[in-house]
Each structure stands twice: as C-alpha cells, then as structure tokens.
Amino acid sequence: MKELRLMKGNEAIAEAAIRCGVDAYYGYPITPQSEVMEYLTAEEPYKTTGMVVLQAESEIASIHMVHGAAGGGKKSMTSSSSPGISLMTEGISYLAGSEIPCLIVNVQRGGPGLGTIQPGQADYFQATKGGGHGDYRLIVLAPASVQEMADFVDLSFELAFKYRNPALILSDGAIGQMMEKVYLPEQKERLTDEEVAQKYGDWATIGKSPNKERNILTSLELQSERQEKHNFHLQAKYKKIEENEIRYEKINCENADYMLVAYGMSARICQKVIQLGKEKGINIGLIRPITLWPFPSQVIKESANNVKGILTVEMSAGQMVEDVRLAVEGKVPVEHYGRFGGMIPSPDEVLNALEQKLIGK
Amino acid sequence: MAKVRGAVVIDTEKCKGCDLCVVACPTSVLLLAKEVNGKGYNYSYMENPDSCTGCMNCAMVCPDSVITVYRLKPQKSAVEA
Amino acid sequence: MEDTIKIEDIIKPENIVFEKTSCLTDNVLSYCPGCGHGVAHRITMEVVEEMGIQDQTIGIAPVGCSVLAYDFMNIDMQQAAHGRAPAVATGLKRVYPNKFVFTYQGDGDLAAIGTAETIHACNRGENIVIIFINNGIYGMTGGQMAPTTLPGMKSSTTPYGRNAAMMGHPIKITELVAHLPGTCYVTRQAVHTPGAVRKAKKAIRKAFENQKLNKGLSFVEIVSNCNSGWKMTPVDSNNWMVENMFPYYPMGDIKDE
Numbered sequence: 001m002k003e004l005r006l007m008k009g010n011e012a013i014a015e016a017a018i019r020c021g022v023d024a025y026y027g028y029p030i031t032p033q034s035e036v037m038e039y040l041t042a043e044e045p046y047k048t049t050g051m052v053v054l055q056a057e058s059e060i061a062s063i064h065m066v067h068g069a070a071g072g073g074k075k076s077m078t079s080s081s082s083p084g085i086s087l088m089t090e091g092i093s094y095l096a097g098s099e100i101p102c103l104i105v106n107v108q109r110g111g112p113g114l115g116t117i118q119p120g121q122a123d124y125f126q127a128t129k130g131g132g133h134g135d136y137r138l139i140v141l142a143p144a145s146v147q148e149m150a151d152f153v154d155l156s157f158e159l160a161f162k163y164r165n166p167a168l169i170l171s172d173g174a175i176g177q178m179m180e181k182v183y184l185p186e187q188k189e190r191l192t193d194e195e196v197a198q199k200y201g202d203w204a205t206i207g208k209s210p211n212k213e214r215n216i217l218t219s220l221e222l223q224s225e226r227q228e229k230h231n232f233h234l235q236a237k238y239k240k241i242e243e244n245e246i247r248y249e250k251i252n253c254e255n256a257d258y259m260l261v262a263y264g265m266s267a268r269i270c271q272k273v274i275q276l277g278k279e280k281g282i283n284i285g286l287i288r289p290i291t292l293w294p295f296p297s298q299v300i301k302e303s304a305n306n307v308k309g310i311l312t313v314e315m316s317a318g319q320m321v322e323d324v325r326l327a328v329e330g331k332v333p334v335e336h337y338g339r340f341g342g343m344i345p346s347p348d349e350v351l352n353a354l355e356q357k358l359i360g361k
Numbered sequence: 362m363a364k365v366r367g368a369v370v371i372d373t374e375k376c377k378g379c380d381l382c383v384v385a386c387p388t389s390v391l392l393l394a395k396e397v398n399g400k401g402y403n404y405s406y407m408e409n410p411d412s413c414t415g416c417m418n419c420a421m422v423c424p425d426s427v428i429t430v431y432r433l434k435p436q437k438s439a440v441e442a
Numbered sequence: 443m444e445d446t447i448k449i450e451d452i453i454k455p456e457n458i459v460f461e462k463t464s465c466l467t468d469n470v471l472s473y474c475p476g477c478g479h480g481v482a483h484r485i486t487m488e489v490v491e492e493m494g495i496q497d498q499t500i501g502i503a504p505v506g507c508s509v510l511a512y513d514f515m516n517i518d519m520q521q522a523a524h525g526r527a528p529a530v531a532t533g534l535k536r537v538y539p540n541k542f543v544f545t546y547q548g549d550g551d552l553a554a555i556g557t558a559e560t561i562h563a564c565n566r567g568e569n570i571v572i573i574f575i576n577n578g579i580y581g582m583t584g585g586q587m588a589p590t591t592l593p594g595m596k597s598s599t600t601p602y603g604r605n606a607a608m609m610g611h612p613i614k615i616t617e618l619v620a621h622l623p624g625t626c627y628v629t630r631q632a633v634h635t636p637g638a639v640r641k642a643k644k645a646i647r648k649a650f651e652n653q654k655l656n657k658g659l660s661f662v663e664i665v666s667n668c669n670s671g672w673k674m675t676p677v678d679s680n681n682w683m684v685e686n687m688f689p690y691y692p693m694g695d696i697k698d699e
C-alpha cells in the first residue's frame with residue numbers, strides 16, 4: 001500500500017529519491033530548494049538504504065560528483081535552483097556528451113543574476129534548449145503538484161537509463177515550498193554492485209574485468225569525422241525520445257474556444273482560470289506539457305484547428321511561447337502572459353489578459 | 362671480468378628519439394641513430410651492445426615504454442663464461 | 443669466454459627483466475618526445491599491475507595534455523571537465539568504496555581552474571589518489587602561464603617572464619593540501635632519472651596502498667618537464683628543471699601519516 005503524507009514538494013523529491021533506491025545525492029544549498037538536502041541529511045538514508053548523501057563545495061562539484069557516481073552506473077542525482085543550475089551547465093553538457101544517465105532537479109527562482117528567492121519559470125530556455133555548450137538535449141519533466149514531484153523522480157531515472165541521457169525536473173519555488181498530500185511510492189531496493197555490473201556493465205566504469213573490453217566515458221573526440229558521427233548518434237537518440245516520450249495533460253479541451261498552454265505552477269493557476277472563464281461564459285481549455293522536452297508540439301498544433309486563439313502563461317517574459325508559436329505555425333494568434341522576478345500571476349489577471357489579447361482582437 | 366650481461370630491444374618505430382635513455386645509460390651503450398624512423402625520429406639503438414649490463418636505467422626513463430630489457434642470470438653467465 | 447655470448451642468447455623471453463606493463467595499451471602516446479607524462483603514466487600503471495587491481499581501478503583523466511590518458515591506461519576511465527577530476531573521483535569513490543579511484547591532473551587543471559575541487563576533496567579526506575603533474579606551464583594549449591610558473595619564467599602569456607607583482611607567485615598547492623587533516627600522504631617526486639623514477643613509483647605504490655587501508659587522500663606531485671612549452675630539448679629541460687624547479691619545489695615527502 002502506498003503511504004499518504006502531507007509534505008513540501010522539496011521533501012517529496014527527497015523522500016521519493018530514498019524510496020526509488022537512488023544511490024547518491026550530491027548537492028549545495030540554495031533557496032528555494034535547500035529542504036531537499038536538509039531532508040536527506042535528517043533521514044540519513046546511508047544508514048538504511050545505503051544511499052550516499054554529500055554536501056559538495058559548489059554546484060560545479062555536485063554535478064561532477066554526479067558524473068563520477070552515475071558514470072559507475074549508479075542512480076545519482078543533484079538538485080539546485082536557477083543560479084546553481086547555471087554553474088552546473090558545464091557538467092550537464094559533459095554528462096550529455098558522455099551519455100551518462102542521471103537526474104538534475106531545478107526548483108526555479110526568478111532571475112536573471114541572483115534575481116530573487118521567489119518562484120520563477122525563466123529557466124525554460126536553459127532547460128530545453130541547451131544552457132551548456134554543444135548540441136544536446138535533456139529529458140525535461142515539469143511537475144505541477146507535490147505528487148508529481150515525488151512521481152517524477154522514478155520516472156526521470158527510468159527515462160534517463162532507458163536512453164543513457166541526463167533528465168531534468170524543472171520545477172519552481174512555489175511547487176517546491178507548497179505542502180500537499182502525496183502518495184509515496186513503496187521502498188525499492190537499491191541495485192547491488194553485481195546487478196549494476198550486469199545491467200550497465202557494457203558502459204559503466206566499474207573496473208575492467210579480464211574478459212571484457214574496458215569502458216571509457218568521454219565526450220572528447222578530436223577527429224572531426226568521429227565527433228560528427230557521435231553527434232549523429234546523439235541526434236538519432238533524441239529523435240527516438242521525441243517519438244516515444246512526449247507527455248502532456250489536456251484539461252477541458254473538448255469544446256474550448258480558447259486554449260491556455262502552461263506548465264508547472266502556471267498550469268495550476270490556469271485551472272482556476274478555466275473556472276473563472278466558465279462563470280463568464282468563455283470556454284477555455286488547457287494543455288499542460290508534462291515533458292517540456294520533448295515538447296508536445298503535435299497536440300498543440302492540432303488544438304489550433306479548433307480554437308480561436310492560444311495564450312501561454314509562464315512566470316517568465318515569454319519563453320515556452322516560442323515553442324507554442326512554432327507548433328501552431330500561425331494558424332491562430334498565440335499570445336503570452338507572464339509575471340516574473342518572483343511574481344506569480346493571479347487567475348483574474350490571466351483571464352483579463354486572455355480577454356484583452358485574444359477576444360478583444 | 363665476471364660482468365653481468367644484458368641487452369635491450371627498442372621498438373624503433375615507436376621511439377621518439379628523445380635522448381633520455383642515452384643520457385641515462387651508465388655504460389654508454391645507447392646512441393641516437395643518424396637515420397630516422399617512419400615518424401622522422403632519430404631512434405635509439407645499441408651502439409656498444411657489449412657494455413650493456415641490463416640495469417634497466419634506460420627503460421626507467423623512457424617515456425614511451427619502448428625499451429625491453431634482457432639480462433642473463435648471473436650463474437648462467439658464469440657457466441657460459 | 444664472455445665474448446662468445448651472443449646478443450641472441452641474451453634476448454630470450456626467459457631473460458626479460460623489464461617490459462612494458464600490460465596495464466598500458468599499445469597505443470602510441472600522444473606526448474611530445476621526452477615528456478614526463480609518459481613515465482608518470484607508466485609507473486602508475488605498473489603499480490596497478492603489481493597490486494593486481496586492474497579490474498578494480500578506475501582512473502579520472504583531466505583536461506590538459508593527458509586528456510587522452512584513457513587511450514593509454516588499460517583500465518576503465520572517465521574523462522572529466524577541466525579541473526573537476528577530484529569531484530568526479532569523489533562521486534565515484536563514494537558509491538564504490540571498495541574500488542580504487544585516482545585522478546591524474548596537470549598543474550593548470552589541479553591548481554588553477556580546479557583549485558576548489560582539489561582543496562575540498564583533500565579536506566574531506568576522500569579515499570582517493572591524486573597524481574599531480576607539475577610542469578610549470580599549460581602544455582596542451584601552447585605553453586601559457588600556469589599557477590605554478592616560476593617568477594621570471596617565460597611562457598606564451600608571460601613573454602617577458604612572470605612578474606610576480608602583477609601575476610602573483612607560483613602556488614605551492616602540495617604544501618597547501620598537506621596542511622589539511624584529510625590528506626594522509628603528501629609527497630613531491632620527479633621522473634627525470636632512473637633513481638627518481640624508482641622513488642616516484644614507490645610513492646605511487648604507497649598512495650594506492652593507503653587507499654586500500656582507507657587512510658584518506660594521498661597526493662603525489664611529480665615535478666615534470668614540458669620541453670615543448672619550455673622550448674628546450676628533453677635533456678636540457680630536465681637539467682633546467684633540476685636547476686630551477688627543484689629549489690622552488692623541493693623533492694621529498696611533505697606528510698606521511
């Protein structure tokens with residue numbers, strides 16, 4: 001039976017990590033996600049499941065510690081918030097280049113720079129379009145509830161190992177700090193060293209046994225032809241992920257005249273906007289991308305056949321809206337409404353914006 | 362002259378002609394050749410093979426691990442001497 | 443008579459006293475002729491072979507001339523970002539406490555961009571070995587100033603010599619990490635003479651033995667040449683190293699607990 005608890009989003013991530021049999025967490029404190037490591041150090045999973053929890057000297061160190069452990073085929077993760085993720089982008093690029101599966105959690109705050117400790121969603125570009133150097137992609141999941149904070153830990157690892165690719169949970173300070181009911185997964189056993197060797201022995205650096213080719217994890221290839229070939233291989237993998245792993249939720253889309261597209265915290269606000277719209281006789285639907293990469297372009301494109309206009313709602317100056325516009329190909333107007341710098345839009349504001357930007361036209 | 366006898370074999374194609382073994386040899390066995398190998402390096406060779414004691418000094422300092430050292434066991438050389 | 447012994451009689455498999463360790467691959471090293479990296483690679487791999495731990499050893503390669511160390515060391519390896527090898531090694535060692543993990547890093551990698559990772563891995567007493575090649579210069583990128591470049595020493599970014607007033611003094615990071623309780627063995631070695639090579643290998647052996655005993659972090663600096671960067675022949679560069687580097691970076695154990 002699944003256990004029901006009232007928890008903060010950040011705590012749910014930490015508890016889920018223990019229960020999913022994660023082998024190692026390396027992190028560095030930053031608001032609004034410090035509870036992740038605080039929870040883990042209080043729970044001391046190294047005494048129960050054997051999970052390693054270590055506070056690193058920086059986010060740079062944490063992500064490269066993840067590199068080391070995940071390179072050994074172990075389930076390894078880190079978490080941070082926007083400025084810390086910026087520091088990690090170096091390591092993330094290396095992880096992607098070397099095809100090392102792992103989990104990175106970004107509980108976003110407003111930026112740029114030190115910005116604010118209040119929630120934000122302005123790291124969408126960084127998460128979905130690179131952030132670090134080179135042509136790479138992360139599998140990006142966007143939870144909109146404490147439940148999803150917990151559920152996406154296991155899902156992220158599943159996808160990361162399936163494709164040998166880093167996965168990123170793109171959350172925000174509001175979901176991280178909010179308390180909700182959450183059904184926790186049952187405790188999974190961590191894989192033993194032997195099981196890891198059996199499952200991932202073809203690539204993980206765990207020691208070269210005499211009858212086996214040695215494993216090397218590197219993103220370097222000085223011969224251009226071979227580096228290009230490696231890039232083709234990565235692109236083919238990304239295409240496969242795009243074909244198979246798109247996830248989204250459709251709410252009230254059936255007879256909607258206007259469509260909202262929003263993820264995470266903004267998607268929760270948009271659910272209220274749907275209600276307010278009904279009261280005013282405006283039929284509004286919501287598409288909530290769950291995977292931000294791969295992006296649910298097709299379903300958004302199709303929705304454009306049935307609605308008069310689309311409004312994206314983000315706690316940013318407008319980032320995901322670019323992908324929505326690309327998907328819609330100009331069929332209907334696509335507008336953006338955002339608050340940023342730590343501000344969270346209210347449902348009334350959003351409805352107002354929809355009326356002005358789409359209906360008023 | 363119950364001297365220990367040794368010899369070295371140098372993988373001349375992989376030798377980079379750095380001269381370090383030549384300098385390290387206490388009995389002046391080695392020299393760099395006037396000719397070059399496939400990579401254009403003046404490779405090292407035994408100019409005075411009779412002086413080699415198999416002390417391994419050359420192999421110790423060879424950065425490219427291209428020297429193999431052989432040595433006759435002392436009793437064996439005594440028998441043969 | 444001794445003269446009757448033919449070379450062919452000596453060159454027989456049973457008479458081999460030294461050959462390349464099987465823990466090195468057959469790939470031709472990418473290093474310049476006479477570069478100390480090659481010897482440092484070899485003695486590290488000889489220790490791995492002699493301890494019989496090839497199947498339990500994972501090396502972390504840096505960014506620098508030895509970025510391709512994994513092409514030459516016949517073991518499982520990870521290639522780390524510039525300076526981050528001690529963090530990568532930390533992450534790996536923590537989840538595999540019974541395996542042997544070492545980093546192999548140049549002075550730019552370890553003492554400039556990776557200073558934080560180095561100091562903190564040492565301070566935590568990570569149970570790893572750090573092999574630190576100090577050649578006083580950035581070899582790979584073409585001989586620029588390193589944190590270890592000597593005062594007055596020319597490099598491609600100190601064409602008139604390092605001006606300590608402007609660029610700071612060379613950092614003795616080895617002495618620095620020796621102060622940290624997390625390090626159990628800190629030593630400075632060289633590989634320019636047969637005697638030095640034998641000593642340096644002993645030091646590396648000790649470092650790996652320490653790891654086996656969970657004693658903490660062992661830090662082996664090897665003062666080395668960069669004849670390309672210094673613009674000298676290999677033999678001259680070794681002499682220059684003895685005359686100029688050794689007084690500033692004295693040989694021997696700094697800490698052995």
Ligand SMILES: Cc1ncc(C[n+]2csc(CCOP(=O)(O)OP(=O)(O)O)c2C)c(N)n1
Pocket residue numbers: 505506507508524547548549550551552575577579580581582583588668
């Ligand atoms: C983030 C980053 N900055 C700069 C470089 C360029 N770079 C490559 S090697 C190197 C210096 C390496 O010098 P050192 O560690 O002394 O090793 P050596 O080449 O002398 O063996 C630099 C600056 C890089 N690869 N990555």
Ligand code: SF4
Pocket residue numbers: 367368369385386387388389390391412413414415416417418419420430
């Ligand atoms: S083994 Fe000793 S004597 Fe023989 S060539 Fe090498 S250094 Fe000289």
Ligand code: SF4
Pocket residue numbers: 371375376377378379380381382383404405419422423424425426427428476
């Ligand atoms: S030390 Fe090695 S590479 Fe250098 S000249 Fe001698 S044999 Fe050749």
Ligand code: SF4
Pocket residue numbers: 472473474477478479507577581582667668669670671
């Ligand atoms: S540039 Fe210097 S450090 Fe690099 S391989 Fe050449 S001699 Fe060695």
